[in-house]
Amino acid sequence: MTAAEYAVQLQAAAGFIREQDDFLVVAHVQPDGDAAGSTFAVAWMLQSLNKRFTLINEGRIPDKFMYMAGPHTVIEYVKTPPERKFVAVISVDCADFGRIGLVSECFVPERKLLNIDHHATNDGFGTVNLVRSDAAATVEVLYDLALELNLEFTPELNDCIYTGLLTDTGGFRYSNTTPKVMQIAADMLARGVKGYELAERLLETMTLGQVSLLKRSLNTLSFAHDNKVAWLSVTLDDLSATDASSEDMDGLVNYARNVEGVEVGMLFKEKEPGIVKVSFRSGGLADVAALAQKFGGGGHVKAAGCTIRGSMSEAVERVVREVGMALA
Secondary structure, three states, X not given: OOHHHHHHHHHHHHHHHHHOOOEEEEEOOOOOHHHHHHHHHXXXXXXXXXXXXXXXXXXOOOHHHHHHOOOOOEEEOOOOOOOOXXXXXXXXXXXXXXXXXXXXXXXXXXXXXXXXXXXXXXXXXXXEEEEOOOOOOHHHHHHHHHXXXXXXXXXXXXXXXXXXXXXXXXXXXXXXXXXXXXXHHHHHHHOOOOHHHHHHHHHHOOOHHHHHHHHHHHOOOEEEOOOOEXXXXXXHHXXXXXXXXHHHHOOOHHHHHOOOOOOEEEEEEXXXXXXXXXXXXXXXXXXXXXXXXOOOOEEOOOXXXXXXXXXXXXXXXXXXXXHHHHHO
């Protein structure tokens, strides 16, 4: 995308927000740091514009991200679906329409949707699309949108932006850590964000359940294709035995990917009997977004995911075979 094309998208997105009101704001199911940061960043932006809005996610925003919420609550759709439907929708960090999940049932058929995202696999499902695939995180796009809207960068908004950058770049260690990412991060620090506190909270601190689950899952570490592929698996029994939550699985996939010589690391997570979620991480030789798309998923070249119907053993067999073919 050229700078001129991006400028047009920013203008269209700003116009959408100025012209509409009473928004539904939604991020992808099982929100991570960028999804949560983007959700709350949009909330603070809309509040500063005196717009009405409702935040909804299919599930729960992990507790570790709720410091960004302030007075804003996020409706958990599976527990308390709203009785009304919405015309104006803002989706953030959703690579495709399916990632919105059950919340899409809250849209009227003639809904108007602003799609704000950074995934290369985004299919432009919005009425208005603000998608920049070379951005490290959706909050990077929202930073540009805040400038376009001439908004004040409040401490609350700054924390949201920094959080999304910090988490989606792996603490500014991944290859998506561009000069622009560092410039935005520096701007946030100059505005008072306590980066060291956020890094401690989000990257260093582990719950007891997370440690217990790590110990258990490392026993499942397996290799294939000349040790270029490695994976871990977590079953529902593992979660129950360790008293861990789904958010305690964050980062587990890296223990497979970080083994020397491994090109593709994966984490297989049993979501419910017969449904397995797969997280991919690539060293660069394999495009895991393309791999995930073969199973109905998506993401980035080096980080992606998909969901497979079948048993854990069936999911592992199918995906490991496909990854081996891609590497060959």
